[in-house]
Amino acid sequence: MTVDRDARSTVPLPADLADRPTDPRRGVPVPFVSDAEDGTVEIGRVVKKRAIRCALSRICGLCGISLEWGVTFVGSAEEAEANAFHYPPLHRGCAEAALRLYPALGEPVLGQPARVDTWALVVTGGFELERPASRQGDQRVAFHANAVSEDLRLPG
Structure with a gap:
């Protein structure tokens, strides 16, 4: 499956991501981590319960399938x-x-509070999950990569 981004180009999708439900307004796959239990979807948000599930069960935050x-x-x-x-x-x-599909929407995506000028793509052999220590401050979970094998910067 490919998704028309702006009538000038298409983005090829991995099969598991192509199988995700499509956001009817934007025409892009709804990330697994953006589905709330009540059925609401905000394409740029990260549902904390889903993010923790991704970490503990080692599943992809986009397609929801097991990670290798x-x-x-x-x-x-x-x-x-x-x-x-x-x-x-x-x-x-x-x-x-x-990174080819969502930033082109021109809105905050992939858990970011604002548009991003330079994206990072980091490949790692493992990671640590950090949950918020208190109910004060930033309530997002954080993922800390270890054994990094690749670290790229890409324009937003």
Whole structure:
């Protein structure tokens, strides 16, 4: 399956991501981590329960299918520098498709509070999950990559 982004190009999708429900307004797959239990969908949000499930069950935050060895994180360059990603782990193919597809929507996506100028794509052998320590401050979960094998910066 491919998705028309803007009538000038299409983005090839991995089969598991192509099988996800499509956001009718934007014409893109709804990320697994954006589905709320009440059925509401906000394409850019990360549902905390889903993010934790992705980490503990080692499933992709986009397609919802089990991850193999070597997981990929996407986020802002600032998240990569801090080694604290707020979007759950992904398959490499899902991550690459996501960075070609979602930023083109022109809105905050992939768990970011604002549009991102420079994206980071980090491939790692493992990660640590950090849950908020208190009910004060940032309530997002964070993912800390370890054993990084690839670290790329891509324009937003």
